[in-house]
Amino acid sequence: MSDRDLKAIAEKIVADGRGVLAADESTGTIKKRFDQIGVDNTEENRRDYREMLFRAAGHGKYTGGVILFDETLRQSAADGTPLVELLRAEDVVPGIKVDQGAKPLAGAPEETVTEGLDGLRERFAEYRGLGADFAKWRAVIKIGADIPSDYCIDANAHALARYAALSQEAGIVPIVEPEVLMDGDHDLARCQEVTEDTLDAVFNALYRQRVELEGILLKPNMVISGQDASSRAGVQDVAAATLATLKRCVPSAVPGIVFLSGGQSEEEATEHLDAMNRMGPLPWKLSFSYGRALQQSALKAWSGKTENVAAGQRAYLHRARMNWAAARGEWAAEMEKAA
Ligand code: 13P
Numbered sequence: 001m002s003d004r005d006l007k008a009i010a011e012k013i014v015a016d017g018r019g020v021l022a023a024d025e026s027t028g029t030i031k032k033r034f035d036q037i038g039v040d041n042t043e044e045n046r047r048d049y050r051e052m053l054f055r056a057a058g059h060g061k062y063t064g065g066v067i068l069f070d071e072t073l074r075q076s077a078a079d080g081t082p083l084v085e086l087l088r089a090e091d092v093v094p095g096i097k098v099d100q101g102a103k104p105l106a107g108a109p110e111e112t113v114t115e116g117l118d119g120l121r122e123r124f125a126e127y128r129g130l131g132a133d134f135a136k137w138r139a140v141i142k143i144g145a146d147i148p149s150d151y152c153i154d155a156n157a158h159a160l161a162r163y164a165a166l167s168q169e170a171g172i173v174p175i176v177e178p179e180v181l182m183d184g185d186h187d188l189a190r191c192q193e194v195t196e197d198t199l200d201a202v203f204n205a206l207y208r209q210r211v212e213l214e215g216i217l218l219k220p221n222m223v224i225s226g227q228d229a230s231s232r233a234g235v236q237d238v239a240a241a242t243l244a245t246l247k248r249c250v251p252s253a254v255p256g257i258v259f260l261s262g263g264q265s266e267e268e269a270t271e272h273l274d275a276m277n278r279m280g281p282l283p284w285k286l287s288f289s290y291g292r293a294l295q296q297s298a299l300k301a302w303s304g305k306t307e308n309v310a311a312g313q314r315a316y317l318h319r320a321r322m323n324w325a326a327a328r329g330e331w332a333a334e335m336e337k338a339a
Helices: 006-013 027-037 043-054 083-089 120-129 150-169 188-208 235-249 266-278 292-302 306-327 333-338
Strands: 019-023 063-068 093-097 102-104 112-114 134-141 173-180 256-259 285-290
Touching: 006 063, 006 093, 006 134, 006 173, 006 256, 019 043, 019 292, 019 306, 027 043, 027 292, 043 063, 043 083, 043 292, 043 306, 063 083, 063 134, 083 093, 102 134, 112 134, 112 150, 120 150, 134 150, 134 188, 150 173, 150 188, 173 188, 188 235, 235 266, 256 266, 266 285, 266 292, 266 306, 285 292, 285 306, 292 306, 306 333
Parallel strands: 019 063, 019 285, 063 093, 093 134, 134 173, 256 285
Antiparallel strands: 102 112
């Protein structure tokens, strides 16, 4: 179906404990991050921030791929080097977020479906020309008293598979991201039930729409207690429930599973990943595709100041290294303190 070896690209991204940096915040989302550190949301500041991350020396050991936003894929560093070239110099695979956001689902109050399929074939052709070798599409599933509906899960699974098929046709590895949100006061069992229903629908849709499972990466949520749950499940329970769910739902043909962090703290996200990898052997690589959990400390250390670039890079490299260790089941709490 593709002119390229998608399996090789997917495997390269998650080789030897490497994972993905999700730096694909839309202009609206990065504004929220910049507001927290008092930085204006200008195109130049967005460029400077991402240039800082991509120039962190040696990050390619830990980071196999970086997901970019449309603007970033087209941007150049202050010295004129395309940002994509900075990534290639570190042997990091550039990726592109192609969805256009979760929009209200007709007839389903409180639920959403992700848009962006119209014209996607043409956009993929352009993105490949700009150097993207993988892509991301995020579907959002919310847990509430009477939701998610089967209608919402099916609509999102169908769109994810449409996207993945078009991505592979263009020679681009699709990251398939069905995110069951952590928002709410539900318990671990409820998150597990909804995550299983969602992954079941997603893999059915992928199969029916002829997506080659060897040439995708799955980006799921962990099975975790709701943010506002009265008592939260511990690390071992989260790891065991997440692995049970993935083993039930994800065929072993899939080369890698890269989790989103979804509102977990930096250390929590690392500790959970490490616990799961210690429970191996597993049929797929189990790694990270974190946004907030890789960037929080780096953003704060940088705070928009040129003189803080080295500190921001140190903070980013530290988090990347911790998650790389976790993807190998070799992380320890002392490694955090040592830094
Ligand atoms: P978080 O890790 O901050 O959840 O972001 C990952 C992501 O790419 C969501 O689409």
